[in-house]
Amino acid sequence: MPEGTNPSGSHKLNTAVPQAYYNKAAGKKRIATETGAGQWGTALAIACSFYDMECSVYMVRVSYDQKPYRKAIMNVYGANVISSPSVLTESGRKILAENPDTPGSLGIAISEAVEDAVLHDDTNYALGSVLNHVILHQTIIGQEAIKQFELIDEYPDVIIGCNGGGTNFSGMSFPFMKAKIEGRANTRFIAVEPLACPKLTQGKLCYDYSDTGKMAPISMMYTLGHTFVPSGIHAGGLRYHGDSPLLSQLYHDGYVEAVAVGQKEVFEAAVLFAKTEAILPAPESSHAICQTIKEALKCKETGEEKVILFNLSGNGYLDLGAYEQYLAGKLDDDTESVGAEIAKSIKDVPQV
Numbered sequence: 001m002p003e004g005t006n007p008s009g010s011h012k013l014n015t016a017v018p019q020a021y022y023n024k025a026a027g028k029k030r031i032a033t034e035t036g037a038g039q040w041g042t043a044l045a046i047a048c049s050f051y052d053m054e055c056s057v058y059m060v061r062v063s064y065d066q067k068p069y070r071k072a073i074m075n076v077y078g079a080n081v082i083s084s085p086s087v088l089t090e091s092g093r094k095i096l097a098e099n100p101d102t103p104g105s106l107g108i109a110i111s112e113a114v115e116d117a118v119l120h121d122d123t124n125y126a127l128g129s130v131l132n133h134v135i136l137h138q139t140i141i142g143q144e145a146i147k148q149f150e151l152i153d154e155y156p157d158v159i160i161g162c163n164g165g166g167t168n169f170s171g172m173s174f175p176f177m178k179a180k181i182e183g184r185a186n187t188r189f190i191a192v193e194p195l196a197c198p199k200l201t202q203g204k205l206c207y208d209y210s211d212t213g214k215m216a217p218i219s220m221m222y223t224l225g226h227t228f229v230p231s232g233i234h235a236g237g238l239r240y241h242g243d244s245p246l247l248s249q250l251y252h253d254g255y256v257e258a259v260a261v262g263q264k265e266v267f268e269a270a271v272l273f274a275k276t277e278a279i280l281p282a283p284e285s286s287h288a289i290c291q292t293i294k295e296a297l298k299c300k301e302t303g304e305e306k307v308i309l310f311n312l313s314g315n316g317y318l319d320l321g322a323y324e325q326y327l328a329g330k331l332d333d334d335t336e337s338v339g340a341e342i343a344k345s346i347k348d349v350p351q352v
Contacts, residue, residue: 007073010237010282010314011168012043012128015137019126020047030054030123032116034084034109036164037063037236037284038070039314040128045079056123058084058112061104063236069318084109091115091213103232106165106240111213118215129165130210130219130244138171141311146175156187156309158295162287163191163200163258164237166244172311173256174246180255189256190295191247192287194238194266195338197230199223200251200258202342206349208242221248225345231338233263234322234331235283237314241345259291266290267326270316282314283322 006013023031031048034057035041041057048055057079064071064083071081084104085092091111095102102108110127117125128134149155159176161169169191179185193200199222208223210216223242230239243251250256263283270286272293273279281289288310299306316323325331 008039008043008046009318010039010043011138011141011171011311012040013046014140014171015128015134015167016040016043016047017050018137020044020051020053023124023126024051024053026124028053028122028124030056030120031126032056032058032113032120032123033126033128034058034060034106034113035063035128036060036106036109036239037234037282038067038074038318039237039282041074041079041081042070042077044126044128045074045077048079049077055079056113056116057081058086058109058116060084060106060109060236060239061102062232066232066234066236066321067318073318082112084112086112088112089115091215095212102229105212105229107210107212107226107228110211111215114211114215115213129167129240130242132246134167135170135174135244135246138167139175141171142173142175145172145309154307155185157306158188158190158308160190160192160288160292160295160308160310162235162238162284162313163193163243163247164284165240165242166191166247168284168311168313170244170247172309177250177255190291191251191256191258192291193258193260194230194233194235194287195260195262196233197224197239197241198260198338199241199243200248201260202339203243204346204349205248205252208349210242219245221245222251223346223349224342225349228342228345233283234319235263235266235287237284238287261287261290264326264331267323267331269293271323271326279312280316280323281312282316283319285311285313286316288313
């Protein structure tokens with residue numbers, strides 16, 4: 001299911017447009033937000049340009065440095081893009097004082113954007129993932145997929161999506177989930193996350209803050225701890241410490257499976273897909289591709305026939321630096337110390 005053919009390069013425009021519209025209707029002139037790899041920031045920049053609104057985007061530093069053309073396209077649509085953490089906010093200055101070389105994280109960038117919105121009466125904050133209303137907007141993906149399957153008289157046995165904050169995966173899977181909950185289908189749902197940020201497979205279910213600075217509300221979710229800062233993998237959109245509360249509950253109840261994959265095998269799958277389908281996928285979406293290939297190979301070994309659906313949630317045409325590093329053999333998984341960092345980050349988060 002391709003979602004990345006619009007100018008933002010991903011599925012994020014599905015929620016950016018309604019969020020900009022409702023903020024404009026509420027009388028706001030400006031929106032502040034965060035972005036990881038830049039797809040959400042780009043989508044919101046486009047949406048704000050539709051409604052003649054200002055847009056300030058706090059972009060996670062490692063992605064800001066890795067993906068300069070993401071910043072450029074946001075600038076094209078009129079957005080002001082700031083490397084996060086920044087000296088513009090109290091939360092950013094605090095992080096920089098503690099660790100001047102931090103790669104940044106989505107949790108940090110959220111704190112900066114929320115602080116920005118709180119300090120300006122004409123500004124609201126908008127989030128591109130995690131929250132229920134964002135999942136609602138993204139269910140257009142799954143609803144369209146259901147209609148397409150009806151046209152060919154098929155139904156998926158397996159549904160796969162990459163998992164950052166949860167709305168890409170949930171937007172695809174939730175419209176199909178009702179049939180499974182009601183016992184009318186036995187579809188498997190697989191959320192794929194990076195080994196560098198494995199909140200479902202290694203995190204814990206508890207109340208935690210959505211941001212590093214503890215400015216946003218707490219949520220019951222699988223989390224690695226709001227202070228966790230993942231390594232600088234190129235799938236910047238999947239570097240969030242927590243997950244959607246709705247998706248977290250479904251995973252806890254056994255309706256959803258989760259796997260974690262490494263950066264090298266992800267790009268190996270991405271290159272194979274590019275050569276096979278003539279589409280260059282985003283690093284985030286390539287996590288879903290990686291697991292889809294594994295599931296298909298299992299079917300080949302067992303002789304089973306299965307219908308596998310995955311969401312190609314974004315294109316990789318502004319991620320060529322990452323592909324260049326992979327082809328040159330310079331791409332690391334950088335996950336050796338993840339276990340220790342997770343243990344340190346979540347030790348003070350209360351268990352539920």
